[in-house]
Amino acid sequence: MSAPHRTAEEIGRTAAGPRPVPSLGTQRAAADLSHVDTTLSNGLRVLAVRKPTVPLVELRVWIPFAGEDKLHPATAEVLAETLLTGTARRDRIEIDADLALIGGDLASGVDPERLVVTGTSLADGLPTMLDVLADALTGASYADAEVERERERLIERIAVSRTQPRTIAREALQKHRYGDHPAVREVPQAEDVAVVTPEQVRALHRASVLPRGSVLVIVGDIDPETVIGDLEKAFGGWASDRSAVRLPPLPDLVGGNVLLVPRAGAVQSQIRLSAQTVSRTDPRYPALQLANLVYGGYFSSRLVENIREDKGYTYSAHSGFEFTDKTAVVNVDADTATDATAAALMETRYELARLGLVPPTAEEVESVRQYAIGSLVTAASSQGGLAAQLSALAATGLGVEWLAGHPERLAAVTAEDVANAALEFFAPKRFTGVVVGDADVLAPKLTALGDVTVGEPA
Structure with missing residues (x-):
């Protein structure tokens, strides 16, 4: 007989009460390097x-x-x-x-x-x-x-x-x-x-x-x-008076309807939502990063707890940033069975709204802070990981100094900062996106949710 399902909150408790979150401790730079x-x-x-x-x-x-x-x-x-x-x-x-x-x-x-x-x-x-x-x-x-x-x-x-x-x-x-x-x-x-x-x-x-x-x-x-x-x-022989060709600036992403893209006979659907955010150099970015982790950025997030652990709508749900030149968006991804798609989209939107209206607790903020700093330091600990991080940063004009200073910026974020970022950037009305799936089955339920239109087949 299998063990009964336990929520993340239940797992985190003992007979004496909630398991205490260890103190963050003294922060060290992600890259203190020559x-x-x-x-x-x-x-x-x-x-x-x-x-x-x-x-x-x-x-x-x-x-x-x-x-x-x-x-x-x-x-x-x-x-x-x-x-x-x-x-x-x-x-x-x-x-x-x-x-x-x-x-x-x-x-x-x-x-x-x-x-x-x-x-x-x-x-x-x-x-x-x-x-x-x-x-x-x-x-x-x-x-x-x-x-x-x-x-x-x-x-x-x-x-x-x-x-x-x-x-x-x-x-x-x-x-x-x-x-x-x-x-x-x-x-x-x-x-x-x-x-x-x-x-x-x-x-x-x-x-x-x-x-x-x-x-x-x-x-x-x-x-x-x-x-x-x-x-x-x-590289003495690699030279030109011309510069490499950069992408034209991306237009700002405006929230709006989710587009249902028909894929006849599909047994699974792909939910993809997206909203404009701010770049790494914006003072609000550290708080935004922590707000994203609380929402769906790691396995213990609210979104994963809701649509994966609690309701079983998806095996994998995630939110994260996509950087293109000097612009940034946050994306939400989930793949679901066709019959669970409408409910999964509803709960995904619900968690977006809840993040702003029921702000992350001090315990949630401390947990994602430790995760963010630990992940950053761990990724920079290998040569390949550090090279990959610096390459992504250098593409937007940043470098070692930004990487080295980011743990301190994350450590300085308050619960109020995260609440403000959640309210500003994770409001459902800011998001647009697509659902790809069997429109014959999905259209009645998704359009009933509101803010969903049916597009051309994929």
């Missing part, structure tokens, strides 16, 4: 951080990579797939062999905002990794055979991706939020990929793989002062 933050002569910003926990180096290159052309998303995807398949000096096999000798790896990916190259190697193999990377950035050849091979693989992956409910929901949300803005085109059309030529890929590289306005983050067993000279030497 580092250099500078700009090379070619306009590339570099954050070099010494973290000698293991004899490795982690590297991230972030290149703004927006484009207005209809074929840009497809061409950019093919470029990312073939950037490291050969140069004038090395073919694919030679690139792989050089990296293998230093325990290294390089990979590239792209989205509507940026082209990203990630790398890792043994610390003493850094000169080789930089040489291979610079070779690709300045001399990628995009050989016809390589482009054709990767293009066909990409077409197959896109076909599979477009059948996935999460991809369908994400695309529907983006179109509902931002219309025809270039940020919407995250997954290219297979028919567009099919017509991309090697020369178009080479032309895009020449026009858009540019150092000025880009960022390189390097973390590991290095001397930050010395590595700057190594980078100047390695």
Whole structure:
């Protein structure tokens, strides 16, 4: 016989009363590190951080990579797939062999905002990794055979991706939020990929793989002062008077109706809600971050307790921030069975309203504060985690100083600050979004809830 279900509140109690939340203790910086933050002569910003926990180096290159052309998303995807398949000096096999000798790896990916190259190697193999990377950035050849091979693989992956409910929901949300803005085109059309030529890929590289306005983050067993000279030497041939192309500003997200996107016969629905918030540099952001955790940002949140633990409407519910350039939104995600969708949306909205009207208690605030600070420190404890964090921050002009000071900002947030953030940013009327599911079943119940309209099929 299975044990009876216990709520989070019951789990947190003993015979003598609620389990006390341990004191937060003295806060230490998330990153108290030797580092250099500078700009090379070619306009590339570099954050070099010494973290000698293991004899490795982690590297991230972030290149703004927006484009207005209809074929840009497809061409950019093919470029990312073939950037490291050969140069004038090395073919694919030679690139792989050089990296293998230093325990290294390089990979590239792209989205509507940026082209990203990630790398890792043994610390003493850094000169080789930089040489291979610079070779690709300045001399990628995009050989016809390589482009054709990767293009066909990409077409197959896109076909599979477009059948996935999460991809369908994400695309529907983006179109509902931002219309025809270039940020919407995250997954290219297979028919567009099919017509991309090697020369178009080479032309895009020449026009858009540019150092000025880009960022390189390097973390590991290095001397930050010395590595700057190594980078100047390695990337001396990567230069242009033009700057990398940034996305046009996103329009402010305005609350409104939720769009029901029909997906005939679907046995599950995807609920995606979104609202405008503030960037990391806004003084209200630390309180907003804690308010989000209370709502749905971690497993012990109110939303998870309600629609997962108590009512069983979903296996996974979550809320979190999405940063694009200098803008930020908060997203709420939940996947539910079709017959539970209307009730799950109602409870999701209810918890949004309750967060403002029944503010987080002092105990809730202290719990999420510890979680936020602990997660930040933990993520920054590894070379890869620190490199990923700094790369995301550097894209908006921030760096080590912001990361190091954030635990103190979180520690200073009061319960009143969190209550104000909840009331200001989590009001249900601020949210819009989509529900993707079987409209024949869902439409009567969802429209009865109010503020739901039925759209075109996915």
